[in-house]
Amino acid sequence: MKEKKNTETVYVSVAQEIERRIKEGIYVSSQKLPSEYDLSTEFECSRLTIRKAIDLLIKKNIIVKKRGKGSYVMSQQKIQSGRDGLQGFTEAAKAYGKTSDTKVISFEKIKQLDDKIMTQLELSESDTVYELVRCRSLDNEPMTIEKIYLSEKYVDGLSKEDFNQSLFKLIESKVEIAYSHQEIEAILVNEEMAELLNVPVGDPLLLVNSITFAINATPILYDISYYRADRYTFKNTLVRGNNEGEDR
Amino acid sequence: MKEKKNTETVYVSVAQEIERRIKEGIYVSSQKLPSEYDLSTEFECSRLTIRKAIDLLIKKNIIVKKRGKGSYVMSQQKIQSGRDGLQGFTEAAKAYGKTSDTKVISFEKIKQLDDKIMTQLELSESDTVYELVRCRSLDNEPMTIEKIYLSEKYVDGLSKEDFNQSLFKLIESKVEIAYSHQEIEAILVNEEMAELLNVPVGDPLLLVNSITFAINATPILYDISYYRADRYTFKNTLVRGNNEGEDR
DNA sequence: GTTTATTTGTTCGTATGTATT
């Protein structure tokens, strides 16, 4: 173990400082930031380093740039599901100052699984698949039910109780998680879900299907999540294209 | 306005070539790309240029990188609402090989507008606001109803017929659009929407509220869109954080 | 209306650090 901890990379710490100034109100929304050149002088680093720092903040949807004009602080800053990537539930709970809780409802071997899911997981009929059903609550109010399907090899040796904690942490000891594709749609609650989520039948739900992959594009798990629509929304920021590729 | 074609920037054309190879199947999903060094040799440019090209493809969710390992082609490539930023409807239509169509239902001055919306648009009671209601169809099937609220100054001199085309194009002649915040939720269809969208009352809908801003963080328009849930889903890709800033 | 200054965008070259195999 070497203790070069603080290293912090210049551009990350510059980004943090700029972000701090925005939060402090030193750089106000709708105000132009100092130019890259000025910032590089102030922070005593190269302009490219400033650019990298600003790129970070653009990725975080805090800043927008315009060629020939300058960099601007973006209006507001919302909590976005998915902004920091996967695993947003517990985070979001923290951000709203709520307690979060995960309960395992069932965990069992599945004999017959939907063909579409099997195909997407790149499994054949001979493979054994497990189904994990969990209920996640905010402030003890059930918010979402998730059904997760994963191949035997990722849950080998694990039992029901192990899944009360972060699923990703468990799986990442076996394989590295890289990204996931998700699809959001709206449906009506059925009896099964109505009971689990404690809402009346006929209420709308947000249904989120997602497939999670490892770095080498191997599908790891298929997740079907049902969110109470009256308590949960997905937030998002779209930035007007920089016209890189094609026209629109 | 001249239409500058590609080739001008090295890293963009490199990115396009790499993307082409992925589409052609030369670089297969789950396969590692050549190293940045090898690519820079092949394309006869600096490694930084390759990195910028790859950064572009990462932003497009086509590639994922892992420090010390390499760059990998991401599995699949889905059409994402919002991938190219705002104004996805017509694009998405094209991608699915469908015809799209926009009809103006109404366009009129509003006297009393919801306080929340007025606040978000940073307008006072004395300001005049217009409401534009449009219906957008795919293959002549109504898909979404959008209610758009904007200040008088952006629609000055325009009449109902002008809005059958792209709203953004119209507005961008007056002010430059930079980004928008959106929020997705699920609701049940009411009678008004049921009729306009031609679906039974009680069906679920995707409700998308969005605020669009100019570069200087001035809110331009407030958009409330209702999407038929049985025909429309939002797709998204979440990438596992690179642990840049804080911990999570 | 043309020129000039400012500001971001792109690209090269070079060097060193860090993670993985």
Add this chain to the structure above:
DNA sequence: AAATACATACGAACAAATAAA
């Protein structure tokens, strides 16, 4: 321990968009 590959950082230069003189 060594080779490979990505990450960070510096300096320098010119291009292109924008706004001001």
